[in-house]
Structure formats: structure tokens, C-alpha cells
Amino acid sequence: MRAVDLIIKKRDKLELSKEEIQFFINEYTKGSIPDYQASAWAMAVMLNGMTHREITDLTLAMAASGEILDFTGVVDVVIDKHSTGGVGDKTSLVVLPLVVACGVPVGKMSGRGLGFTGGTLDKMESIPGFNIYLTKAKFIQQLSEVGMVLAGQTGDLAPADGKLYALRDVTGTVPSLPLIASSIMCKKIAAGAQRIVLDVKTGLGAFMQSVDEAKDLAKMMVEIARLADRRAAALISDMNQPLGNTIGNALEVREALETLQGNGPYDLTEHALEVASYMVNMSDKTNKVVEAREKVEQVLENGKAWEYFRRLVEVQGGDVSYVDNPEKLPKAKLIETVPAPRSGYLTQVHARIIGEMAVVLGAGRLEKNQAIDHAVGIEVHHKVGDKVEKDQPLFTIHADKEDDHDEVRQALLEAHQWSDEPVKPLPLFYDVVTDEQ
Secondary structure (H helix, E strand, C coil): CCHHHHHHHHHCCCCCCHHHHHHHHHHHHHCCCCHHHHHHHHHHHHHHCCCHHHHHHHHHHHHCCCCCCCCECCECCCEEEEECCCCCCCHHHHHHHHHHHCCCCEEEECCCCECCECCHHHHHCCCCCCCCCCCHHHHHHHHHHCCEEEECCCCCCCHHHHHHHHHHHCCCCCCCHHHHHHHHHHHHHHCCCCEEEEEEEECCCCCECCHHHHHHHHHHHHHHHHHCCCEEEEEEEECCCCCCCEECHHHHHHHHHHHHCCCCCHHHHHHHHHHHHHHHHHCCCCCCHHHHHHHHHHHHHCCHHHHHHHHHHHHCCCCCHHHHCHHHCCCCCEEEEEECCCCEEEEEECHHHHHHHHHHHCCCCCCCCCCCCCCCEEEECCCCCCEECCCCEEEEEEECCHHHHHHHHHHHHHHEEEECCCCCCCCCEEEEEECCC
């Protein structure tokens, strides 16, 4: 086989065989296929697409390029969740303890934030001592003994994906749905997931700008799971405005703790309950999602989920006094609450602009190894559809440098759009895609 023949075949809109895909991925991972040929192949895929069978073969080939974790004998079923990324998306911090408190073990491997999307690991590191670097043996031991893990990627998982993603980032092929779907799913499969709940964001603060585009991606990933002998369900959720009220690492941890104690914002609470319900139901603990929802609501109300979050922090070396007293979490030096410039109804709270301003403050990173400031961030006090009176608090900036204030303040004011007429609130979810459809 020659790489050029496979590039030509995909250029001419022909279907690649399983063997051809495996050859291409294996040789590219080894370095036998140069970047310029891989770039041409990725562009051909972006322009001409792939069949579901091709995408599944690509996913499995990338998963097989490194270690594949096997938790057989450790837990009955391995269930995981994945969010396609958003602004203020601290869902995992709430969902993980909710699900585990329902008797469903979860060993979750999360990532760091890049660009305007936040990272779960960065948030958890707001708690002093919390260790995200676990060996494979420690990961398995903790999953077996405690039933939950929240850590960084362990082992040499899907190296082909890391190499191909870096190439896509500089060749204009990141938006390719087959390449996005296979990138997400190969890491979940390599991490041992047998059941996967996908939170596919759509809107101004998401990679998928339209509901239809998000649904196409969701269907693609659910079909990959089916063809790879796994199960998946995908929730299409709104990301036109931030999820919850806070954007920034320590601020989001504090809000997650408030949510686990029953005092969180409505949208974050409802979102976490829904995702957790699908995970519990998919673990075969219940026959219907509505039954799972009852269990999840119960562990939130009785405080069991909060206790599990505390236990998670404790077993991974974190200082639990920061859980018991969230006021100890890092605080910014400069805190400014900006009032509403007018009265009216909010028509827009632009998630991407708000996420980008959080990065300007130092809460996120533009490059992989960039340091972040856990204390800084933004609070938004209202949602689309809210009626706001002039001079009511509109948003609060948490900064460590005064230089950033003017730019951030002006951008955040522009992120809020107004109407004199009533406006409908945005939905939390638009659709659900399951393998039963």
C-alpha cells in the first residue's frame, strides 16, 4: 500500500477499506507517512466525508495505536461522559459525585482548558494538594476501592489522535465532523469506556454553531459506539450563554459545591441532573431515565453526592477544608461589579466573548503549557430572558491586574444585548440522540 493511493482514493470520494485506514494510521503514527501527506488526506476527508463504517474503523485504529485500558473485574460496567466543551461548564464536578452516589462507579479521565473552553483538571487544581497525576495501578486501585476517579489521561492512550489533532490544528481541518467524532470516541474507547453519555454543545460558545450540526456530530458518535460494540447517548445542549453563573476555575469549584448542596443556579443544577440520569440509566441500574432521575435527585437532596465529592478530594490528596469552607478557595485581588447600563430584557449573553475575556484575565490558556490563574474569572448575574433594571448588578469581574479591567469591562458590556420587549429564555437541551433511534 502507498499513502498517495489512499489520498487519491479519498480525493475521488471513494470508500477506504478497514485495512487501508489501519495502514494509514499505523504508518503515520510511526512517522513513515510525512505530515504533508497526512495533511492532504485530512483535507480530502474534510471535503468529501466518510461513511459510518469508515469513521468507526478510523476510531478503532486510532484507539489501537496505543494502550487500551481494560477494567474487567474492577467494575461491572465502565461508563463515562464527554462534553464537547463550553463556557462555565463545570458539569463533571457535579455529575461525577451524583452518579457515584447512585452506586455507579466512574473512572473519569479529563482534560485541561484551551482557548475559551475551560478544563475540569484546572478547576480541581484550585483545591490545594489535589493530585490529577495517577499511575494506571493507582487509578485502578482507587476505582475498585472508592468507586470514583477524576484524573488526567493515564498511559499512552491514542497517540495517533494526538499527532493527527496537532496537524489538523494547523491545516484548517479541525471542523471535519468525521475527524472530530473519531478524535472524541477513540480516546473514550482507549480509556476502557463501554457506555458513553455525550454532552454535545451548540451555540455561540460551542464548536458546533447550529443545532443541526451538533445533531449530526451526535448521531455520528452514537453510531460509532454501536458499530464498535459500545453504547452511547448524546444530549444536544445550549451553549449560547455560559452554563451557571461563574467562569473561572476557583469560582466554578465554589459554584459546583453550592450546587451539590442544593443551592446552585437552576440551569447548572438541571443540566447536571439530566446528564447524571442518563449515565445512571445507561449503567442498567434503572429501566427508564425517569427512574434514574428520581435516584439522582435523592442523592442530591440527602447530601450523599456532596459527601462523595468530599471523599474524591480526600483520596486524591486535596485539602478537604477547602470543600468544607469554599471561602478558602483562591480569590482575586480586584473585584468589580458592573451595573446594568439600562433597563430591559436580555436577548443575548454571548458565551464565547465571556469565555475569551476570562482568558484575558488569566483563567484560561492560549497555548498548552501556559500557566493559569485559579483565582480570576467572571460572574454573570442574569440569563437570556431576564428582565433587568438599570443599575442592577450585571456582571462581576475578578482580576489580579488592573490593566485588564477596561478591555474586559467593555467587551462584557457588549456581550449583553437588550430588548424593550419580553424575550423567551433559552432551552437547556434541544434534543437527545440514542442508539435506540
